Structures are given as structure tokens and as C-alpha cells.
Amino acid sequence: MLTDIAERRRPAADALKDWGLAHRFAGSGDRAGIASLVYDALRRRASASWIxxxxxPRAVLIGALRLQQGLAAASVSALFSGERFAPAPLSAEERTRLETATLEDAPPEVAGDAPAFAMPELAAALGDDLLPELKALARRAPLDIRVNALRGRREDVMPALAAFDAAPTPHAPNGLRIPIGADGRGPALHVEAEFLDGWYEIQDEGSQLAALLAAPQPGETIVDLCAGGGGKTLALAAETANGARLIATDGDPRRLAPIHERLRRSGALADVRTPRTGRARADVLEDLDGRVDRVLVDAPCTGSGTWRRNPDAKWRLRPNSLALRTAEQTQVLDRAARLVKPGGRIVYVTCSLLPAENETAVAGLLSRWRGRFAVVPPDEVLAAGPASLRTAVRTTRHGIQMSPFRTGTDGFYVAVIARHG
Structure with missing residues (x-):
């Protein structure tokens, strides 16, 4: 599978699915174990190759067993016994490198397991925290859920999840964190009765905090411009107790498919506007131009802030994909600018750590709409969130950057831009 992912530059999830279909004799435990090995090897691909x-692929897997799972050379050697289905025994060189090789002289892109071309952008964003942040991005992500305030309080649902050792998230007031297993996976929360009854949604704490910092207010008209599956739409509805007029849409109608069932399950109220495709395509928000109080732009991006969850994505990233995403961000920000009314606000969110998608994108909007918009100071934006976040988060000229090392979340950027005229 590692060979398939590398040669065909395809998502790991697709390769794992195809392997499972072709090897139906493998039980769920085997498939989970294999998936864990694949993702761990992708997380540490550069550093494992180095040592x-x-x-x-064999070398990457061996190195990842040491770096990611902390196995000593003797333990790795026992796994590579050559018996039955086990891989061939370690060579003398493999064992020597396992025992003696280090990352002391490795360049940052190797020690931090990140694409070399992205290092200048990452260094500009993370500064002295560059290597700690990259190492945090290479670890397994936690399993977070957001308790649905439309159904009840966090304290109300915690007893039902006691068997999973659910504990409050460090910052998000409605978040719970569930420990993951040794294989890197958490429990199947989507089959629990409380999930089916809409008591919670699976959502990273950073995403929860981004919706909170949007500061939605009852009585407002709010557009979720890149709603996708609806995670932040549901959070906005809960935050306003269904007191806002909430409109959700997305440039790709396929991404909206899950939102209808999620709205039904959660009790959230939103008007979903699905654009048509082809020649009949029309602007489904035209009637709202200049009338919206708050526009949430959860912009399409490279997803560099989610490398903990999608480690294969960082190795598929190329300079041209960054250029494509920044062009899309320009387009969607300009659409938001036409929607928001004087006195209204654009809340710009990405799951990226790259300034080209964050600070530069906001600066571009300010330049194109000179005199019409101004950034809300980050300290003012943070006032809508918990006090603990204010001391943990990294602030920039235009916005707020969450990150695994500093806030324990995925990498999320949030900037709020107010329209003057």
C-alpha cells in the first residue's frame, strides 16, 4: 500500500479501501492494524528514510516503528522474523541503522517530516516553534467531539460516554476528548445512541473554537459560504440557539450531501442552498448581496493544519496546488465581500499553517477593497473565546493561528474583517 500511495499519488484512504476489498479474508482488527502502520509510516516518511x-517502503516502515511507535531494534527484529506471513528478517545494515542512526544532523524538513518546498512558509508562520510544531503535526491526532448545545450541556452527555474516558477539551467549552487506542483509532462513536440522537458531533477542538470565535449573534443573517458537510453550520446554529437566520452553501454541491441528515439529527435550523451545475448554474446567494451580517468563509486550502489526520496529504502537496488554493481563496473572499453589508463582518477560516493562505489572503482582500474593510484586532476576536485560548494561541498581524504544539488542536487560522462602507 505504501508503494501504491507513493507511485500513484493517491489518498491513503483510497488505497486502504481497495486493499480491504481485495483481501476480504482480513478481519476488522487486521485492517485497523494495517491502517495504523500505513498512517504512521506516512507521518514519519522523511525521518524514517533518513535513519x-x-x-x-520497507525502510520507511521499519524506521517508523522506531520513531513513531518507539520500538527498540530487538522488538522490530522479532516482528520481521520471516515466519509465516511476517516480512523477511532485518539485514545487518538495517539492524545497525535502527540501533545507531539519529536525526541530529537532519535538516528541518526531515526532522519535522514536511515537504521541503513548504519550509519557508512554515518557518515564517511558526518561527522558533518550527520544529516542535512539525513534530506535533507528525503525531496522532486526538478524537474530539462537540456536544450539541441544542440538545443539552456537556455535563449532560458525559455520563453516557464515561466508558470511553471522555474528558473536557482544554479550551472549547462544549468539547470532549476521547483517548485513542494503541492502533491510533478511537471508538466508533458514530454508532452510539447519543450520536444518532444528535447529542454530539465529531469535530476537532480547533474547528469548534473557530466557530466560537466567529461570534455569531441571534437575530443576524449569517452565510456559511463554504459549508461542505456542515460541521461549522451546526456549530453556528447551536451557538445562536437557532436564533439566527443561517444560510449554508458550497461551490461544490457534492460536498453538501451530508448536511441535510446532520441538520435533522442535531435539530439545527439552516437554509441549504445547493448550486446547480452545468449551463444552468446560477448564483444561489444573489438575493443576499449587501444584506448579510456575518459571512463565514471556511476556505478551501491545502489542509496543512490537518497533517496529523491526513499525513498522506503533505506528500501530495505541490507548489502548483498551493497556487490553485490561493486563487480559490481570492475568489471566495471577494464573493463574501459582496455579500456582507456595511457594519457586517467576514470571518475567514482555514485549516492551514501557510501564510500564503492566511495573512496574505487577508491582505489581498484589504488591498482589492481598499477603504471598504478593516481587520478586527486579534485580541478583540479572542474575547469571544475562552480565556485559556488567549494565552496559548499565536496571534499574527491580521488574525489568530491555532496549532498542535501551542493549542493542542489542528492548525486553524481565523481572521475577522469588518466592512465599513
Whole structure:
């Protein structure tokens, strides 16, 4: 599978699915274990290659067992016994490198397991925290849920999840964190009765905080411009107790497919406007131009802030994909600018750590609409969130940057831009 992912540059989830279909004899435990090995190897692909002196999938896997799972050479050797289905025994060189090779002289992109071309952007965003942040991005992500305030309080649902050792998230007031297993996976919360009854949604704490910092108010007209599956739409509805007029849409109608069932389950109220495709395509928000109080732009981006969850994505990233995303961000921000009324606000959110998608995108909007918009100071934006976040988060000229090392979340950027005229 590692060979397939590398050669075909395809998502790991697709490769794992195809392997499972072709090997139906493998039980769910085997599939979960294999998936864990694949994702761990992708998380540490560069550093594992460095210590093993080879980029071959076997070498990457061996190195990842040491770096990601902390196995000693003797333990790895026992797994590579050559018996039955086990891989061939370690060579003398493999064992020596496992025992002696280090990352002391490795460049940051190797020690931090990140694409080399993205390092200047990452360094500009993370500064002295560059290596700690990259190492945090290479670890397994936690399993977070957001308790649906439309159904009840966090304290109300905690007893039902006691068997999973659910504990409050460090910052988000409605978040719970569930420990993951040794295989890197959490429990199947989507089959629990409380989930089916809409008591909670699976959502990273950073995403929860982004919706909170949007500061939606009852009585407002709010557009979720890039709603996708509806995670932040539901959070906005809960935050306003269904007291706002909430409109959700997305440029790709396929991404909206899950939102209808999620709205039904949660009790959230939103008007979903699905654009048509082809020649009949029309602007489904035209009637709202200049009339919206708050526009949430959860912009399409490279997803560099989610590398903990999608480690394969960082190795598929290329300079041209960054250029494509920044062009899309320009387009969607300009659409938001036409929607928002004087005195209204644009809340710009990405799950990225790259300034080209964050600070530069906001600066571009300010330049194109000179005199019409101004950034809300980050300290003022943070006032809508918990006090603990204010001391943990990294603030920038235009916005707020959450990150695994500093806030324990995925990498989320939030900027709020107010329209003057």
C-alpha cells in the first residue's frame, strides 16, 4: 500500500479501501492494524528514510516503528522474523541503522517530516516553534467531539460516554476528548445512541473554537459560504440557539450531501442552498448581496493544519496546488465581500499553517477593497473565546493561528474583517 500511495499519488484512504476489498479474508482488527502502520509510516516518511538510509517502503516502515511507535531494534527484529506471513528478517545494515542512526544532523524538513518546498512558509508562520510544531503535526491526532448545545450541556452527555474516558477539551467549552487506542483509532462513536440522537458531533477542538470565535449573534443573517458537510453550520446554529437566520452553501454541491441528515439529527435550523451545475448554474446567494451580517468563509486550502489526520496529504502537496488554493481563496473572499453589508463582518477560516493562505489572503482582500474593510484586532476576536485560548494561541498581524504544539488542536487560522462602507 505504501508503494501504491507513493507511485500513484493517491489518498491513503483510497488505497486502504481497495486493499480491504481485495483481501476480504482480513478481519476488522487486521485492517485497523494495517491502517495504523500505513498512517504512521506516512507521518514519519522523511525521518524514517533518513535513519534507515533508504526511501523504500520497507525502510520507511521499519524506521517508523522506531520513531513513531518507539520500538527498540530487538522488538522490530522479532516482528520481521520471516515466519509465516511476517516480512523477511532485518539485514545487518538495517539492524545497525535502527540501533545507531539519529536525526541530529537532519535538516528541518526531515526532522519535522514536511515537504521541503513548504519550509519557508512554515518557518515564517511558526518561527522558533518550527520544529516542535512539525513534530506535533507528525503525531496522532486526538478524537474530539462537540456536544450539541441544542440538545443539552456537556455535563449532560458525559455520563453516557464515561466508558470511553471522555474528558473536557482544554479550551472549547462544549468539547470532549476521547483517548485513542494503541492502533491510533478511537471508538466508533458514530454508532452510539447519543450520536444518532444528535447529542454530539465529531469535530476537532480547533474547528469548534473557530466557530466560537466567529461570534455569531441571534437575530443576524449569517452565510456559511463554504459549508461542505456542515460541521461549522451546526456549530453556528447551536451557538445562536437557532436564533439566527443561517444560510449554508458550497461551490461544490457534492460536498453538501451530508448536511441535510446532520441538520435533522442535531435539530439545527439552516437554509441549504445547493448550486446547480452545468449551463444552468446560477448564483444561489444573489438575493443576499449587501444584506448579510456575518459571512463565514471556511476556505478551501491545502489542509496543512490537518497533517496529523491526513499525513498522506503533505506528500501530495505541490507548489502548483498551493497556487490553485490561493486563487480559490481570492475568489471566495471577494464573493463574501459582496455579500456582507456595511457594519457586517467576514470571518475567514482555514485549516492551514501557510501564510500564503492566511495573512496574505487577508491582505489581498484589504488591498482589492481598499477603504471598504478593516481587520478586527486579534485580541478583540479572542474575547469571544475562552480565556485559556488567549494565552496559548499565536496571534499574527491580521488574525489568530491555532496549532498542535501551542493549542493542542489542528492548525486553524481565523481572521475577522469588518466592512465599513
Amino acid at each position: 534507515m538510509g533508504s526511501e523504500a
